[in-house]
Amino acid sequence: MIKLYGTSMSRAARSLWALEEVGVKYEHVPVGFTGELRKPEYLRINPNGHMPALDDSGTFLWESMAINLYIAEKYGKAPLWPSTVEAHGACYQWSFWGMTEVESTLLEIFLNQMQPAEQRDAKVAQAGVEKLKTPLKVLDDHLQKSDYLLGKEFTIADLNVASVMSLAPLIQLDLSTTPTAQQWLQKCLARPANQRAVAMK
Structure with missing residues (x-):
């Protein structure tokens, strides 16, 4: 199960957009800008304490552009993820x-x-x-x-x-x-x- 951590008021918005484009089932886990980002349980997912973070059945990624390119390559089809x-x-x-x-x-x-x-x-x-x-x-x-x-x-x-x-x-x-x-x-x-x-x- 894919989980995307972050609020749409942050760079997480672009990863939510990517997930919506590919149409894969996922869980959106809203994370606030304040103390939630520094909690140990979140830092285990993204040690930088920033949004977004992706958990794809145990594969953890952070950095929104990396997340988006990963989503497109793994779950997208042409033309969203091109063929060459x-x-x-x-x-x-x-x-x-x-x-x-x-x-x-x-x-x-x-x-x-x-x-x-x-x-x-x-x-x-x-x-x-x-x-x-x-x-x-x-x-x-x-x-x-x-x-x-x-x-x-x-x-x-x-x-x-x-x-x-x-x-x-x-x-x-x-x-x-x-x-x-x-x-x-x-x-x-x-x-x-x-x-x-x-x-x-």
């Missing part, structure tokens, strides 16, 4: 790109909007907006060639990058200069599997 090694490489590429080129900057902007007013730094937030222009143009240029990241079909690469980009609407990031990427993101986030995932606790 070359396409697998593209899935890894875009998944890691989302983490290294986009996510940390989006989080920086998000925190500067959500923190108490006296702790916010408008200059840092604006610098983040400027910094994102380059990777967002890379994404937009690529998507002008195809409907999804790997072609005509939605794959785990789209899910992983869209899950990172899901912060953009929350911080009201202006994506009008990258309209193809904006439309792609809206299309991905509107998928029923994602809607079910974000509705969880």
Whole structure:
């Protein structure tokens, strides 16, 4: 039995989305942001004390991107998990790109909007907006060639990058200069599997 630990208000949301996409039976175990993450029983699953964590009948995984790629490879079918090694490489590429080129900057902007007013730094937030222009143009240029990241079909690469980009609407990031990427993101986030995932606790 698969168990996914974490709240949909964290990176666990992308793993819940992946589980919903593949349609496998699983148990969602909500975990709070406070003391639950430091309890010994949770640290045995994820010694880092972060969300999410996956228990697949005794196989334990942490790091949301690793969890998602594992879910897609083990339980997904084409096109979600493509059939060629070359396409697998593209899935890894875009998944890691989302983490290294986009996510940390989006989080920086998000925190500067959500923190108490006296702790916010408008200059840092604006610098983040400027910094994102380059990777967002890379994404937009690529998507002008195809409907999804790997072609005509939605794959785990789209899910992983869209899950990172899901912060953009929350911080009201202006994506009008990258309209193809904006439309792609809206299309991905509107998928029923994602809607079910974000509705969880």
